[in-house]
Amino acid sequence: MVLNVGVIGTGNIGSDHVRRLATQVSGARVAALFDVDGERAGAVADRVGARVHSQAADVIEDIQVDAVVIASPGDTHADLVLACVAADKPVLCEKPLATTVESALKVLEAEVAHGRRLTRVGFMRRHDPGYRAVKVAVDDGSVGEPLLMHCVHRNASVPAGFTSDMSLTDSVIHEIDAARWLLGDEIVAATVVAVRPSPLATNGMRDPQLVLLETAGGAVVDVEVFLHCQYGYDVRCEVVGANGTVSLDTPTTGALTRSGRREQAVPEDWRVRFAPAYLDELQQWVDGVASGNGGGGGSSAWDGYAATAVAQACVASLSSGARTAVGLVDRPTLYA
Amino acid sequence: MVLNVGVIGTGNIGSDHVRRLATQVSGARVAALFDVDGERAGAVADRVGARVHSQAADVIEDIQVDAVVIASPGDTHADLVLACVAADKPVLCEKPLATTVESALKVLEAEVAHGRRLTRVGFMRRHDPGYRAVKVAVDDGSVGEPLLMHCVHRNASVPAGFTSDMSLTDSVIHEIDAARWLLGDEIVAATVVAVRPSPLATNGMRDPQLVLLETAGGAVVDVEVFLHCQYGYDVRCEVVGANGTVSLDTPTTGALTRSGRREQAVPEDWRVRFAPAYLDELQQWVDGVASGNGGGGGSSAWDGYAATAVAQACVASLSSGARTAVGLVDRPTLYA
Amino acid sequence: MVLNVGVIGTGNIGSDHVRRLATQVSGARVAALFDVDGERAGAVADRVGARVHSQAADVIEDIQVDAVVIASPGDTHADLVLACVAADKPVLCEKPLATTVESALKVLEAEVAHGRRLTRVGFMRRHDPGYRAVKVAVDDGSVGEPLLMHCVHRNASVPAGFTSDMSLTDSVIHEIDAARWLLGDEIVAATVVAVRPSPLATNGMRDPQLVLLETAGGAVVDVEVFLHCQYGYDVRCEVVGANGTVSLDTPTTGALTRSGRREQAVPEDWRVRFAPAYLDELQQWVDGVASGNGGGGGSSAWDGYAATAVAQACVASLSSGARTAVGLVDRPTLYA
Amino acid sequence: MVLNVGVIGTGNIGSDHVRRLATQVSGARVAALFDVDGERAGAVADRVGARVHSQAADVIEDIQVDAVVIASPGDTHADLVLACVAADKPVLCEKPLATTVESALKVLEAEVAHGRRLTRVGFMRRHDPGYRAVKVAVDDGSVGEPLLMHCVHRNASVPAGFTSDMSLTDSVIHEIDAARWLLGDEIVAATVVAVRPSPLATNGMRDPQLVLLETAGGAVVDVEVFLHCQYGYDVRCEVVGANGTVSLDTPTTGALTRSGRREQAVPEDWRVRFAPAYLDELQQWVDGVASGNGGGGGSSAWDGYAATAVAQACVASLSSGARTAVGLVDRPTLYA
Ligand SMILES: [Mg+2]
Ligand SMILES: [Mg+2]
Ligand SMILES: [Mg+2]
Ligand SMILES: [Mg+2]
Structure with a gap:
């Protein structure tokens, strides 16, 4: 069983996550991705055989996407996470969860209403x-x-x-x-x-x-x-x-x-210093999602809100x- | 393109290699394996969806096996490497290449006669x-x-x-x-x-x-x-x-x-100390084999012979x- | 030329200073000392052949005392330093120079009126x-x-x-x-x-x-x-x-x-950690006094006041x- | 009671020893010294108020010299130590005790005949x-x-x-x-x-x-x-x-x-690295000689011979x- 991951945002950290998911993380593949820069998205997708969507929402709604990684600019995070919760899909959101307390609270409320934890925030140091x-x-x-x-x-x-x-x-x-x-x-x-x-x-x-x-x-x-x-x-x-x-x-x-x-x-730089942590974070998340627990050991929407x-x-x-x-x-x- | 790897020997280090190939190394899968302890072989194979053979030679000859990892006892290495050379299959042989100088020389001679380097010896420290x-x-x-x-x-x-x-x-x-x-x-x-x-x-x-x-x-x-x-x-x-x-x-x-x-x-122990080196060794080998160069940067049959x-x-x-x-x-x- | 030092206070740090002056510092001897505990003073004095006075002021006024070390309780420091300035004798005062800003200021004013720097405060870290x-x-x-x-x-x-x-x-x-x-x-x-x-x-x-x-x-x-x-x-x-x-x-x-x-x-403890610093502090002070400059490199009454x-x-x-x-x-x- | 030390050899290490004895070691003074370079000897002696002799033997025989430090070239050591033993004077001899086994043995034999240990060899690392x-x-x-x-x-x-x-x-x-x-x-x-x-x-x-x-x-x-x-x-x-x-x-x-x-x-260099060891060596030796035990903790003539x-x-x-x-x-x- 391979987890089909959709990735939103393929800049520095997003393309790193794509590479890791494609080549180093066990049990996952990158099925689809989106970036505001379509050319960049296409180049990244080509390397890993992923589909390119023209909108972030399409990644989340893609029926073949089991779980989502969000690595777009911080001010887009909260809405994208909300969409993931609405779609009942596990999501690993790069920090921050939200750029305002209000939008972070909306995520909390949505997840509480949903009744199940789907969100993990990418504080990779917990994996160092x-x-x-x-x-x-x-x-x-x-x-x-x-x-x-x-x-x-x-x-x-x-x-x-x-x-x-x-x-x-x-x-x-x-x-x-x-x-x-x-x-x-x-x-x-x-x-x-x-x-x-x-x-x-x-x-x-x-x-x-x-x-x-x-x-x-x-x-x-x-x-x-x-x-x-x-x-x-x-x-x-x-x-x-x-x-x-x-x-x-x-x-x-x-x-x-x-x-x-x-x-x-x-x-x-941080890429050199925390490379093993980023990899462990992704692997733990994939393993956690695959086993149905949402990715144990990482930080929750509550942690993202509090931060x-x-x-x-x-x-x-x-x-x-x-x-x-x-x-x-x-x-x-x-x-x- | 995924490299189909056959593994001979699934004791401590062999089963570690199987796990790494299956879960951490990009571009490879474990297609087949053998161990003198058939039960142990079966248990390892089950975890990664590999075929179990009843003889080491069958792994090497398996038409679906592209490349071979040898992790059986040291005194079996030389003959198995010779068989890989005969079958024209790239091989990563755990150290030592051979337990006698004479048998190491036979491997050298066979590879020279074959005209192409196929053998890499598992000196993982070169990857630390x-x-x-x-x-x-x-x-x-x-x-x-x-x-x-x-x-x-x-x-x-x-x-x-x-x-x-x-x-x-x-x-x-x-x-x-x-x-x-x-x-x-x-x-x-x-x-x-x-x-x-x-x-x-x-x-x-x-x-x-x-x-x-x-x-x-x-x-x-x-x-x-x-x-x-x-x-x-x-x-x-x-x-x-x-x-x-x-x-x-x-x-x-x-x-x-x-x-x-x-x-x-x-x-x-060495597993803790050199875990990243073992992983890098396998990845480099898989990448090297896939690109047709036999796995650059590692140690050759000559290195194995000299050691x-x-x-x-x-x-x-x-x-x-x-x-x-x-x-x-x-x-x-x-x-x- | 040996500098005759008078020491006021022979508790922990005072008796350490006496020992250093007597045995490790070049160009100095302990000529006289005082402690509120007369028995303690006597025991310390016996070890180094110093005179014991029954009052701190007598140490300062002792005609055979060239310079004074103050290691009595902090709240006695300022008055003793004032007495040294009045007697025109160089003084190494353990920190603090004074326990109130007002008394520290009095020392400053006295020294300024005197027109020459005589005071050094025992901040030994400058010598580490x-x-x-x-x-x-x-x-x-x-x-x-x-x-x-x-x-x-x-x-x-x-x-x-x-x-x-x-x-x-x-x-x-x-x-x-x-x-x-x-x-x-x-x-x-x-x-x-x-x-x-x-x-x-x-x-x-x-x-x-x-x-x-x-x-x-x-x-x-x-x-x-x-x-x-x-x-x-x-x-x-x-x-x-x-x-x-x-x-x-x-x-x-x-x-x-x-x-x-x-x-x-x-x-x-600090004795182990800063033993070489204390020794250097005393030696620099003795050398400085002997050469007429009051002990270069250490902290002045101004430093003691500011601290x-x-x-x-x-x-x-x-x-x-x-x-x-x-x-x-x-x-x-x-x-x- | 101050130990009057005679120093033979005032080159690099000898003049360092003179300086330490004069300024840092407690309970000792440099009473007399000799160097083959009379001018150098004079300059060193002036700084510490020591007498200059025109022959090494005169330092040893000087009635006002209680103990001797030998810091002349290595091939002069054994004979000078023998002279110290003959004169019944404690001696700290820079390493080596002797440049031949035969001459080292002569020292041993002389000391054994004398019946009392007088010699200490300057292996300063024992004091680091x-x-x-x-x-x-x-x-x-x-x-x-x-x-x-x-x-x-x-x-x-x-x-x-x-x-x-x-x-x-x-x-x-x-x-x-x-x-x-x-x-x-x-x-x-x-x-x-x-x-x-x-x-x-x-x-x-x-x-x-x-x-x-x-x-x-x-x-x-x-x-x-x-x-x-x-x-x-x-x-x-x-x-x-x-x-x-x-x-x-x-x-x-x-x-x-x-x-x-x-x-x-x-x-x-070694002066920086072992300065505290040299000082401790001299102090221990002076203390040992003063207490009549020849300087405990250091290396004996036997140690010098074996080395x-x-x-x-x-x-x-x-x-x-x-x-x-x-x-x-x-x-x-x-x-x-
Ligand atoms: Mg992060
Ligand atoms: Mg190895
Ligand atoms: Mg202090
Ligand atoms: Mg030495």
Whole structure:
């Protein structure tokens, strides 16, 4: 039994997902796809023998499509997920689930009304071996009760057009999800601290930023997001518990020693750093869908909603300069 | 176009290969398989929808089998590879290519007579990202002319029945191939140095052993092989060049700090350590066969022959206590 | 020429200083000392052949004392330093210079009136090889313009009687000085963020705390202070610049690999971690005094005043929960 | 009570010792010194207020000299130590104790006849915190019975005039002593393995060399010595036991991350790397002499003799190309 997957959006990450589904993920094939750039869609489809549709909705409604991957621009996500729920098709939606809290809520409500979880949000870090080791150490009590979490999220640079808000909604949102997942706790407030911008930041971006997140239980998470750090892609995380700490290692392959220095390479970008995580995410999703459970271990529509709500509070705090409370609706029993 | 692979031997590594071919490798399926334990063969075949044959030869001769993976016991390898060559079918043979120099030579001669390279030997380390980074640093001149190579090869323990000779023919053979490949040089002599055996070594094994390999160009490789090190699986390698060195890192995911210690986990065994390498090896082979080149980048029958010859020199040295020259035949132009 | 040093306070750190001055520091001897516990003073004095005085003031006024080390409780520091200035004697005062901004200002004013710098504050981290390497990398432009600084300051535990305020005035004050020194910038605001206290924190302490410091130039420093971390003494620091970062390594001597783990020891306490820094601090001070410059490279009364002012802002912020501005007087030209 | 030390030889290491004794070591002063270069001797003496003698023997016989440090060229050591024994004065002799086995034996015999241990050989690694941590782990059973030891000894370069033999007698001799000390075992055979010389090695030196040392108990030590490695000073050591291993860390202060690389500095030379060890060595010696025990914890004349004997076996092996047995005399009870 092969799962027929439809893919909406075949830009950077979408075409990566198509390639993985076609060549590395077991039990799946790409049956159909759509992109606003028809030529790009055609080229990607040719490589994997998929049908090209002229509208995103057609992918979802395609009778031969069993499940959908959404990798189109973020502001299209919520409506597409709603269509998937309406069509009763499992969907893996790239983060964010929605760009507004309101639209995220609509997805929640639709899924609750539908009575079954169909949505998974593409927070791939939950599938990274390093993050999983942190999760194990937190959950098995190795570090004691978690009190603090320190995060660093750096890119060498970001494309033109990237804004200060996007640092929060597109980058920090990964730490938001990771913190909720690792600490097993909701985030109730966010504060963005103004930092002197790097002279190398483009577009007048506020970069770096320092974000503080507070959980319901009183743990505090600090996140440095710095998207023009120049030197490479660097994601770090340390959870500080009452009697120990656990932290990620940056994956390295080896060391070169010469000219008075021992050197280890830093990953170039997130594709290099998280390639195994993306693959595991897709495989777990395909396996989960195939076994009828919607893809265990990943993040639900609730997780997507909560992350969007926290990211929006960060945006508000960036604008106001003040600590901003995050008001979540009650968690539906579907997501208990 | 899907490559139909036949697999001979479905023990530990064979069933791993079947699983990978069926679920992770793109462009391949397991069409047929054989194992001396028919029940085991049947169970593995059921999981992937493969045919079971009652003899190894039938797998090779199966008209629906395009290429063959050999993962049966080492002393069966040479004859099976010969049969693949006779049948003009590409073959990925787990190391060793042969257990005697004579039978390895027969494979060489058959392939030379056949006039086309069909054989690839499963030295998976050539596909490990760490080893590849070492290779790049050696080849691009980052460390200068290579002079020395230090290797460590440790297992927590080995199964009952493992012998002192097998430390050389089954374990050190990986370092033999890695040294030849990384240094781009043939090994011309081997010396096994007697070390006090660990009191925890079973079966009266000489364990650890220290092996010295000399290359034609005068570089020296030392290898510690220690198969009852108790603490985990640990493979290290450092190439020392005229103006720098390059070394492997042991892959780690993170660090746990508690009770006065910062701790990083050591891989449990070779499956954990080299899982990505095995997968890459199979994918490269499948891609290579599909594109008609027999699987570029891996080790040839010549490499398998040379490794067997060096391993046999090690065995002779272990027995005699003396430095033992390795006499290789001239390299046929097929392997130039 | 040997510098005759008088030491006031021979508790933990004071007796350490006496021992160092007597046995490890070149060009100095301990001529006289005082402690409120006369018996303790006598025992320490016997070991080094020093005179014991019955009052702190007598040490300062002792005609045979060339320079003074103050290691008595913090609330006695300012008056003792004032007495040293009045006596025109160089003084190394353990941090803090003063426990109130007002008394710190009195020291400043006295020294300015005196017209010559006599005071050095014992911020030993400026003498740690790791911190100095960070300083070099910041100053030589290796990391570009500094934008952020992340600090961690953890003790396994603190003595009974240690309070939440003392986390700021006795522990974080080290980071305050380090940040000012490394970034070459004054701190203009402080915010203490409430974190869920560790269940293992004693005395109802707020522990850990997260402190944000903002510099005049817009750089932001975050400090985790956690004084019941259980596992050891852990001080870290990373300065993030516009094109790179530089961070401390925790000094280690080696690694033990066993039972599936590679382990490195964490220093037990600050004495172990900063022993070489304390020694260098004393030697530099003695050399500086001997050469008539008051001990170059260390922190001045201005540094001690600024650190006290920032620490007091932290205490105010802990109490109010609000960001608290630090109002410094104009820097006298004596400290330009 | 201050120990009056006489120093013979004020070249690189001798003048370092003078400086340390004068400024960093407690309980000692440099009373007298000698160097073949009288001008150099005078300059060094001036800095520390020592008397200059016109002959080495005069330093030893100086009635105001309590103990002697020998840092003159290696071939003068044995005779000077003999003179110290004759004068009943404790002596710290830089390695080697002697340049021939015969002269080392004479020292042994003289000391045995004298009936009291006066000689300590300057193997400073026994005072390095890293080596000491390895010693503790071996002695407390953390790694189980030691079976193998891997050593690396690299210098960026060596002065003109340094020879292949000196690699063994001046450099590897440190590993010889370290191995004997760490493993608690005598070395009974040595083999020097020919390695292709680095094209950057000067003076036609065989560099690098690979040395194998076998202990009486059957443990094997391999030593890479490479004195033109270009990149810095790098000393490593790993002891492999039956159930774990323990290794040195190279001391580092921090990491600089920029341009795709995380970099840590390698020490420039042995002075940087082992400065704390040299200081501890001198202090322990001074304390030991002062307390009448001759300086506990360091290496005795027996250790110096054994190291010389092993180094000479290495030289013989380098010349003959063969494994060379080390024949030690019976250990006198004075060194039990
Ligand atoms: Mg994602
Ligand atoms: Mg293999
Ligand atoms: Mg201090
Ligand atoms: Mg020495």
